[in-house]
Amino acid sequence: MGLGRLLGAAAPVIVGVFFVAGWEALVRIGQIPVYILPGPILIAQTLVADWGTLWPSLVVTLKITFAALGVATVGGVALALLFASSRWVERALFPYAVILQVTPLVAIAPLLLIYITDVNVALLVCAWIVAFFPVLSNTTLGLRSADPGLLELFRLYGAGPWSTLFLLRLPSALPYFLGGLRIAGGLALIGAVVAEFTAGTGGTASGLAFRILEAGYRLNIPRMFAALFLISGAGIAIFAGLGLVSRLVLGRWHDSAIDRDA
Amino acid sequence: MALVSLSGLGKTFPSGTRALGGIDLDIREGEFLSLLGPSGCGKSTVLRLIAGLVPPSEGSVARMAGLEGAMGFVFQEPTLMPWTSVLKNVMLPMRLSRVPRAEAEGRALEALARVGLKGFEGAYPRELSGGMKMRVSIARALAARPRLLLLDEPFAALDEITRFRLNDDLRRLWREAGWTVVFVTHSVFESVYLSTRIAVMTGRPGRIAAVRDIDLDPERNADTRTSPAFGAEVRRLQADLAAAMGDGL
Numbered sequence: 181m182g183l184g185r186l187l188g189a190a191a192p193v194i195v196g197v198f199f200v201a202g203w204e205a206l207v208r209i210g211q212i213p214v215y216i217l218p219g220p221i222l223i224a225q226t227l228v229a230d231w232g233t234l235w236p237s238l239v240v241t242l243k244i245t246f247a248a249l250g251v252a253t254v255g256g257v258a259l260a261l262l263f264a265s266s267r268w269v270e271r272a273l274f275p276y277a278v279i280l281q282v283t284p285l286v287a288i289a290p291l292l293l294i295y296i297t298d299v300n301v302a303l304l305v306c307a308w309i310v311a312f313f314p315v316l317s318n319t320t321l322g323l324r325s326a327d328p329g330l331l332e333l334f335r336l337y338g339a340g341p342w343s344t345l346f347l348l349r350l351p352s353a354l355p356y357f358l359g360g361l362r363i364a365g366g367l368a369l370i371g372a373v374v375a376e377f378t379a380g381t382g383g384t385a386s387g388l389a390f391r392i393l394e395a396g397y398r399l400n401i402p403r404m405f406a407a408l409f410l411i412s413g414a415g416i417a418i419f420a421g422l423g424l425v426s427r428l429v430l431g432r433w434h435d436s437a438i439d440r441d442a
Numbered sequence: 443m444a445l446v447s448l449s450g451l452g453k454t455f456p457s458g459t460r461a462l463g464g465i466d467l468d469i470r471e472g473e474f475l476s477l478l479g480p481s482g483c484g485k486s487t488v489l490r491l492i493a494g495l496v497p498p499s500e501g502s503v504a505r506m507a508g509l510e511g512a513m514g515f516v517f518q519e520p521t522l523m524p525w526t527s528v529l530k531n532v533m534l535p536m537r538l539s540r541v542p543r544a545e546a547e548g549r550a551l552e553a554l555a556r557v558g559l560k561g562f563e564g565a566y567p568r569e570l571s572g573g574m575k576m577r578v579s580i581a582r583a584l585a586a587r588p589r590l591l592l593l594d595e596p597f598a599a600l601d602e603i604t605r606f607r608l609n610d611d612l613r614r615l616w617r618e619a620g621w622t623v624v625f626v627t628h629s630v631f632e633s634v635y636l637s638t639r640i641a642v643m644t645g646r647p648g649r650i651a652a653v654r655d656i657d658l659d660p661e662r663n664a665d666t667r668t669s670p671a672f673g674a675e676v677r678r679l680q681a682d683l684a685a686a687m688g689d690g691l
Contacts, residue, residue, distance in 0.1 A: 329521035332495050336515050337538040337586070347534070351525045432566045433525045 218402040223409065226402040234391060234403075238410050241387035244300070244372040245418070248307030252364050255308070256315030257357065263316075264323035264349065281313040285371055289378035299379055303387075306375030311368035318360030322353025355434050358426040365418040373411060444468035445509065445590060445622050446492055450501030452647070453487055461487045463647035465501070469590070469624060474616055476625045476633035476640045478679070480687070484648025485626040489515075489592050492624065509590060511539060514583030516593040520575035522567040528554065528578050529563035535586035546585075553585035554578075556615060573604035577611075584615065591616075593625045597632070606664075609635055613662060630683065634675045635662060642679065644686040651686030654679065 200220045206212070207219035214222065227234065259277070263270040289306050296302040326349050334344050376389030388407045395403040451465040462484045469475060469492070477485045490496045491503055493515055514535075522531045529550055536546035554563060557577040567575055576596055583591055593612075597605040613636055616623050627633050633640050634656060642652040656675055658666065666672050 327521055329517045329519055330523065332490075332517075333515065333521060333535075334538065336493055336495060336513065337535045338511055339538045343538055347537075348523070351523065354525070433568060435568070 215399050215401050218405055222402050223405045227406040227409065230403055230406060234388070234407060234410060237386055237388045237391045237407070238414065241369070241372055241376065241389070241411070242414060244303050244307055244375075244387065245369045245414075248304050248311050248371060249361075249365055249368040251304070251308050252312035252315055252368065253361065256312045256360070256364070257319050259312075259316050260319035260323060260353075261345075263320045270320070277313060277316060280309055285310050285374050286378060289375050292375075293379055303372060303375045303379065306378075307368045307371035310371035311364040314360040314363040314367065315357065316360075318356045318363075319353055322356025323349050325356065326352040355430060358422075358429060362419060362422045362426065365422045366415055369411070369415050369418060444504075445471045445506050447504040448488070448492070448501070449504070451488075451491060451498055451503065452500030453484070453491065453496065454499045460647040462491075462649070463500075464649055467641060467650060467653075469622060470639075471506075471622055472620060474613075474623045474625065474636055474638045476627055476637040477643055478627060478630065478633045478640050478683070479643030479648070480645060481628060483643045483645030485628075485643055486518075486594050487648065488643075489594050489624060489626050492590075493592055512587075512589040514586055514588030514591045516576075516579050516583050516591070516596045518595045518598060520567070520572075520579040522575060522578055522582075524567050526566075527563065528559065528565050528567065528570070531567065531578060532582045532585050535582060539586070549585045549587070550581070553581040556584065557581045557611060573600055573608065576600065576608065580608075580612070580615075584619075588621055590622045590624070593623065595626050595628070598628075605632070610663070612636065617660070630676055630679050631667070634658075634672060634679060635667060640679060642682045642686055652682040654682065 204219045204221060207217055218226075259273070263274065285306055288309065289302075292302045292305055293299070296305060330348055331344070334348055339347070372387065373389045376387045377393065379390075380393060388411050391407045392404050395401070395407065446469040448465050448467045448469075451462060451467075452460070453462040454460045465488060467488075477488060479485050487496070491498055493513055494503070494505075494510070495515075522528075523534070529547070532550040532553055533546045536549065537543075541549075551560075551563065554560060557580055559574065559577055559581065562570065562574070562578075567578070570578065579596070597608050600608065609632060612623075625633070625636060637656050640654050640656060641650050642654070643649065644651045658671055658675065
C-alpha cells in the first residue's frame with residue numbers, strides 16, 4: 181500500500197475533523213445559543229443521553245427502509261424480466277413506471293396516507309415507489325445487454341430460453357442490477373423518511389423523522405441534529421454495505437470491482 | 443457427398459442491403475476451405491448462413507444429416523463469459539447439449555491442453571491476453587467435437603507473431619482431428635498457408651469469383667511461408683482477387 185493510497189483514505193477524514201473542529205470553535209467563540217446552532221460535542225452528548233429514544237426510532241425507520249428495498253428488489257427484477265421478455269409489455273408499462281418515478285413522493289404521500297389505513301404499510305409503499313425504479317431500469321438494461329456473440333453461441337448449441345436466461349442474461353445483468361441496488365438503497369431511506377415526515381406527528385409510527393418533527397416542536401435542536409446524524413449515518417452504512425456486496429459478488433470478473441493499482 | 447451444399451444462396455437484410463447473391467459452393471468433408479475477400483464482401487454472412495444463425499433470403503443451405511448441433515463457431519472476438527472461469531467457458535457448449543458433467547470436464551481439460559492452456563483452467567477471461575482468450579475460444583469449439591468448424595476471422599485482432607503461432611496450432615489440430623474447417627479471412631498469405639482450397643469472394647452483392655485448390659505440401663511450417671511454391675500460390679490468388687475487384691467496380 182503506497183503513501184498515495186494512505187493519503188487518499190485520510191483526506192476525507194482530515195476534512196471532516198477540520199469541519200467539526202471549526203463548527204465547535206464557531207459555536208463557542210460566537211457564543212451561539214443552543215436553540216440556534218448546537219456544537220458537535222453537545223450533539224454527541226445528546227446522542228448518548230437520548231439513545232433510549234433515538235435507537236428504537238432508528239430501528240423503525242430502518243425496518244421500513246429494508247422492507248421497501250426488499251420489495252423493490254424483488255418487484256423490480258420481476259418486472260425487468262417481464263420487460264426483457266417482451267417489447268410490447270415494456271412499451272405498455274414503462275411509461276407508468278416513469279410516471280411513478282417522476283411524480284414527487286411528497287405529493288403522493290398524503291394521498292397514500294389517506295387511502296391506506298395502516299400507516300406502516302403506507303410508509304412502505306412510499307419508500308418502495310422511489311426505490312424500485314433504479315432496480316427496474318438498470319436490470320432491464322442489463323438483461324438486454326448480453327453479448328450478441330454469446331447469444332448466437334447459445335442459439336448455435338441449441339440452448340432453450342431458460343438456459344439462456346440463467347446462464348447468460350442474468351449474469352450479464354448482474355453488474356447493472358447491483359448498480360441499481362446501490363442507488364435504490366439510498367432512495368429507500370429517503371423515501372421512508374419523507375413519508376414519515378408527511379405522516380407527521382399524527383401517525384402512530386415513531387421513526388427518526390417523527391423524532392425530528394417532535395424535537396422541532398419542542399425546540400430541542402440538539403436532538404434534531406442527533407437524529408439527522410443517525411439518518412445520514414444509516415444512509416452511509418447502507419451505501420457502503422451494498423458497495424461491499426457488489427464487490428464481493430462481482431469479485432474477479434468485472435472491471436468495476438478490480439483494483440487497478442494492485 | 444458434400445457436407446454442406448450452398449445453392450443459389452442470397453441474403454438481403456431488412457434494411458434493403460443485398461449482402462449476397464447467387465452463391466454456389468460445396469463444402470467437402472475433411473477439407474480446409476478459406477473464404478477470402480475484402481471487408482464487407484459478405485464472407486461472414488456466408489458463414490452465419492452455413493451455421494443457420496441467419497435464414498437465407500434466396501436459395502438453400504443443405505446440410506448433411508446429423509450436422510446440426512455438430513458445428514463449432516469461433517467469432518472474431520473471443521466472446522467468452524467474463525463472469526466465469528476458463529474451464530466453465532470451455533464446458534459451456536457441452537453443458538447446453540447436456541453432456542454429463544464429468545465427461546464435459548474431461549473433454550474441456552483435454553481441449554485446453556491441446557491449445558496450450560494447461561494450468562489456466564481456473565483463470566478468468568480478463569486475466570488472459572488477447573491471444574490466450576482466442577485460444578480459449580478455439581478450445582471451446584474443439585471440446586464440443588464439431589464435425590464442421592466455422593471460423594470468422596478469428597485472428598484478425600492479434601499481432602503477427604501470435605497469429606502465426608495460432609495458424610500453426612489450428613492446422614495441426616485440423617490434421618490431427620480430421621474435421622472440416624471453413625475459415626474466413628481477408629489475408630491472402632494466411633489463407634494460402636492454412637487451406638486446401640480457397641474461394642475468392644467479391645462484394646456488393648457478395649459472390650464467389652474464383653475457387654482455387656492449394657497445391658502445397660501438407661506439412662507446412664515457417665519455411666513454407668518463404669518457399670517459391672508458396673509465393674506462386676499467393677501471386678495466383680492476388681491476381682484472382684485483383685480480377686474479381688476489377689470487374690466488381
